[in-house]
Every structure is written in structure tokens, then in C-alpha cells.
Amino acid sequence: MVGYEDNKQDVLKRLRRIEGQVRGLERMVEQDTYCIDVLTQVSAATKALQAVALALLDDHLSHCVVDAAREGGDVAEAKVKEASDAIARLVRS
Secondary structure, three states: OOOOHHHHHHHHHHHHHHHHHHHHHHHHHHOOOOHHHHHHHHHHHHHHHHHHHHHHHHHHHHHHHHHHHHHOHHHHHHHHHHHHHHHHHHHHO
16 A cells, blocks of 8 residues: 555646656747746646645655654665655655
8 A cells, every 4th residue: 555545646637747747848948938838837847746746745744654663663764765766756856
């Protein structure tokens, strides 16, 4: 079971919306839209992806990590390390 199982449809809807934003960016570039306008839309798509990432991370912490912590031992340590690594990747991006 994945942590976002309860929110799967919401995640998919958000990703489809982002997909549409990216297609719109492609059209903007094809139509030689002013640079700043394209950058503004890139920023909006980036923020939308970050929001999805944070929601997935929250679900992971609330379900997967909590369940592993209850189990304890190596499983718990591995899940905490996995979550820490994911947070580090998000912070760097």
C-alpha cells in the first residue's frame, strides 16, 4: 500500500493540470512569447510540482514512515533514511 492511496485521484488530477501547464509552455515557446511571460509560467509549473511533492512527502511520512516506526528496528531506520534522502533531494531542487 502506498501512502497516497487515499489521495490518488487528487494527485493524478494535479499532475494532469501540470501536464497541461507544460504543454502550454511548449506552445508559448513555439509562438515566440515574451521571455518573462514564459518564465512566469515556468515558475507556476514549478510551484505546482513542488506542491505535489510536498503532499506526497506528507503522505509518506504519515503512513509509510509511521508504520515502519511502529515496526521498529532496521525497517524503521531505513524508512527514516529514505525520507531524509527524499527531503534532501527536494531541498536541492
